Amino acid sequence: MMPAMPKPAVRVGLIGYAFMGRAHSNAYRQVNKYFDDLPYEIEMHTICGRTPDKVQHAAAQLGWQHAETDWRRVIENPAIDVIDVSTPGDSHAEITIAAAQAGKTVWCEKPIGNTLAEAEAMAAAVANGGRMSAVFHNYRFAPAIAHAKKMIEAGKIGQIFHYRATYLQDWIADPAFPWVWRLDKDLAGSGSLGDIGSHVIDLGRHLVGEFTSLSGKLKTFVPERPDGSGGKKQVTVDDAAIAIAEMEGGTLATIEATRFAPGRRNYNRIEINGSKGSLVFNMERMNELEYYNAGDPEGLQGFRTINVTESAHEWAAPYWPSGHIIGYEHTFINLVAHAIRCMKSGQRMRPDMEDGLRNQRVLDAWERSNESGQWVKI
Ligand SMILES: NC(=O)c1ccc[n+]([C@@H]2O[C@H](COP(=O)([O-])OP(=O)(O)OC[C@H]3O[C@@H](n4cnc5c(N)ncnc54)[C@H](O)[C@@H]3O)[C@@H](O)[C@H]2O)c1
Numbered sequence: 001m002m003p004a005m006p007k008p009a010v011r012v013g014l015i016g017y018a019f020m021g022r023a024h025s026n027a028y029r030q031v032n033k034y035f036d037d038l039p040y041e042i043e044m045h046t047i048c049g050r051t052p053d054k055v056q057h058a059a060a061q062l063g064w065q066h067a068e069t070d071w072r073r074v075i076e077n078p079a080i081d082v083i084d085v086s087t088p089g090d091s092h093a094e095i096t097i098a099a100a101q102a103g104k105t106v107w108c109e110k111p112i113g114n115t116l117a118e119a120e121a122m123a124a125a126v127a128n129g130g131r132m133s134a135v136f137h138n139y140r141f142a143p144a145i146a147h148a149k150k151m152i153e154a155g156k157i158g159q160i161f162h163y164r165a166t167y168l169q170d171w172i173a174d175p176a177f178p179w180v181w182r183l184d185k186d187l188a189g190s191g192s193l194g195d196i197g198s199h200v201i202d203l204g205r206h207l208v209g210e211f212t213s214l215s216g217k218l219k220t221f222v223p224e225r226p227d228g229s230g231g232k233k234q235v236t237v238d239d240a241a242i243a244i245a246e247m248e249g250g251t252l253a254t255i256e257a258t259r260f261a262p263g264r265r266n267y268n269r270i271e272i273n274g275s276k277g278s279l280v281f282n283m284e285r286m287n288e289l290e291y292y293n294a295g296d297p298e299g300l301q302g303f304r305t306i307n308v309t310e311s312a313h314e315w316a317a318p319y320w321p322s323g324h325i326i327g328y329e330h331t332f333i334n335l336v337a338h339a340i341r342c343m344k345s346g347q348r349m350r351p352d353m354e355d356g357l358r359n360q361r362v363l364d365a366w367e368r369s370n371e372s373g374q375w376v377k378i
Helices: 019-034 052-062 071-076 089-101 116-129 143-153 192-207 328-345 353-372
Strands: 009-015 041-048 066-068 082-085 105-108 133-135 160-168 211-219 224-226 232-234 240-247 252-258 267-274 277-282 288-293 304-307
Touching: 009 019, 009 071, 019 041, 019 052, 019 328, 041 052, 041 071, 052 066, 066 071, 071 089, 082 089, 089 105, 089 116, 105 116, 105 328, 105 353, 116 353, 133 328, 133 353, 143 192, 143 267, 143 277, 143 288, 160 192, 192 211, 192 240, 192 252, 192 267, 192 353, 211 353, 240 353
Parallel strands: 009 041, 009 082, 041 066, 082 105, 105 133, 160 252
Antiparallel strands: 160 267, 211 240, 224 232, 240 252, 267 277, 277 288, 288 304
């Protein structure tokens, strides 16, 4: 048998090796193993962190060829094609803009910037660089979300009246939980708002349409936390965020993003109600999509649960036989597969930096509304 022709390589430089660094590394290791048809082979070239022994360990553990401690050297390396920005938000803009100016492709974590001004500068730099881009709103790539999108486009839900999003976590509900970078505005940009609210803003934009105006409130329940050395440190971001909003086509939306919902670990739930039916997705049961069809005969009406693991379900098919469920990590593998295809075909990658910017406009409007107490246009 003739050996298969090697595929051209896409060489990645990953900045950040912790939570997202591990999720992205897993996606890069797996993507060509499940998606046989991809035009390029991912090469895990360089991983970057600030502490030499830790980044060396991460390189060995996660499967990277080289370890680096200065992201500038990763960008300067002519062998590298893609810069993956998986650091906290305070360095996204600087790394992205430098990478785009050096002619690299940028795949960036969300929210893209810590401020709207940063996001605008990032999107402009990437547009000027002329390369495709990607933003890691990975939930778009859960098979249930892809199926919901198809059903909406096929008119199964009809006119959409409501987008109802509740992204609930509980990891800082205990006031004794120590201070971390996610609780600092300079490092994280915002709290629940940008961290998890941005994901359900993205799902709303993806499934329903643009947000046009909103009234939002932000709240910090625990203003200071143990700093790990006997003292206290200020919390300068929101612990919880709620908003009511209007979307294109007159859809009314409610969005809640909180880290103060005891018992809710990663309860990323959305519900869409339309003239012909409803759809419900909950990340904690990500292999299921609930569907109510208002056209079902009387006596048989009720929500049904679709197990989205059939070969007909996009982003489930490359894995296992029906009913053999997939997990959180597969959403990242799917996103990377899609990015590789878009890189080759020239089809616009969604979500890209432009999506990241539009998302940030909603975050910014939410913060302005919180400050002014007014309903604001987006
Ligand atoms: N898509 C998702 O579902 C999801 C989930 C969690 C976090 N995120 C996003 O991913 C990003 C990173 O979050 P995380 O949870 O992985 O954080 P983390 O704290 O787990 O990891 C951050 C990493 O960045 C490194 N780092 C920080 N500053 C650096 C610098 N100047 N140079 C090189 N490395 C640097 C740290 O050493 C660490 O390895 C954030 O933007 C966050 O919002 C996305």
